[in-house]
Amino acid sequence: MKLAFKIKNLIPSPLAEQNLSNSEIWDTEELQIDSSKRYLVSAHSGKGKTTFLSILNGTRTDYSGEAILNEKLLSDFTPKDWAQLRREHISFVSQTLSLFPNLTALENIQLKNQLTHFLEESQIVEMAKQLEVEHLLYKNTETLSLGQKQRIAIIRSLCQPFQLLLLDEPFSNLDNVNIEKASQLISTHCEMQNAGFILASLGEEYFFKYDEKLNL
Numbered sequence: 311m312k313l314a315f316k317i318k319n320l321i322p323s324p325l326a327e328q329n330l331s332n333s334e335i336w337d338t339e340e341l342q343i344d345s346s347k348r349y350l351v352s353a354h355s356g357k358g359k360t361t362f363l364s365i366l367n368g369t370r371t372d373y374s375g376e377a378i379l380n381e382k383l384l385s386d387f388t389p390k391d392w393a394q395l396r397r398e399h400i401s402f403v404s405q406t407l408s409l410f411p412n413l414t415a416l417e418n419i420q421l422k423n424q425l426t427h428f429l430e431e432s433q434i435v436e437m438a439k440q441l442e443v444e445h446l447l448y449k450n451t452e453t454l455s456l457g458q459k460q461r462i463a464i465i466r467s468l469c470q471p472f473q474l475l476l477l478d479e480p481f482s483n484l485d486n487v488n489i490e491k492a493s494q495l496i497s498t499h500c501e502m503q504n505a506g507f508i509l510a511s512l513g514e515e516y517f518f519k520y521d522e523k524l525n526l
C-alpha cells in the first residue's frame with residue numbers, strides 16, 4: 311500500500327505562538343509526503359521535528375489544520391487503524407528509542423518482529439554483525455551505551471514490513487563510521503521494501519541521497 315500524506319495549514323499547538331513563516335512544513339497551504347520518496351527534514355532544536363514525525367505516526371493529535379493519509383483525515387483513524395499502520399506500514403526510530411531496559415537487545419528486536427514474523431533470527435544476527443552489535447544481542451539494553459542502543463533501535467525498526475520509515479535524529483550518538491554503516495543498512499532495507507523515509511536532523515545530511523529536503 312502506498313502512503314500519501316497531505317498536510318494543509320498544519321500548526322502544532324506548542325508552536326501556535328511562533329513565527330512559522332520560514333517553515334516549508336508548518337502552516338503551508340498544502341504539502342504532500344509520499345512513501346516512495348526519501349525526505350530530509352532539517353531544523354534547529356525545538357522547531358518541532360519530533361512533533362512532526364509524531365503527527366505522521368498518530369501519537370500526537372494536538373494541532374490545527376489538516377493532516378490526511380490516503381484521502382482520510384488522521385483524526386478519523388481509530389487506535390486499531392493506527393496499530394495496524396504501525397505494525398505493517400510505518401516504522402519509527404524515536405529519539406527516546408523506546409527500548410525495554412530489562413530485555414536483551416535481541417528480545418527488544420524480536421518483540422516487534424514476532425508480531426509479523428518478518429525476518430528470520432539469522433537475518434537479524436546478520437544485521438547486528440553489520441552494525442557491530444552482534445556481541446550485545448544477549449545483553450540487557452540498560453547496560454548498553456547510547457550509540458549501541460541507537461543501533462539496536464535502528465535494526466528493530468527494519469524488522470517489520472513498512473512503506474515509510476520515520477527516523478528522528480537516529481544518528482545523534484554515532485560516529486561517522488557507524489553512521490555510514492547504519493545508513494547503508496537503512497538504504498538497503500528501504501530498497502528491499504520499496505519504501506521511503508523521513509529523516510529528521512539538526513542540519514546534518516549524512517550519507518543518503520534525498521528526493522526532497524524540507525526546512526521545518
Ligand SMILES: Nc1ncnc2c1ncn2[C@@H]1O[C@H](COP(=O)(O)OP(=O)(O)OP(=O)(O)O)[C@@H](O)[C@H]1O
Nearest residue numbers: 324325353354355356357358359360361362405512
Ligand atoms: N507535550 C508538549 N507540551 C507542550 N509543549 C511541547 C510538548 N512537546 C513539545 N513541546 C514544545 O514543542 C516544540 C517542538 O518540540 P519538538 O520535540 O517537536 O522539537 P524538536 O525539533 O524535535 O527538538 P530537538 O531537536 O531538540 O529534539 C518545543 O518548543 C517544545 O518545547
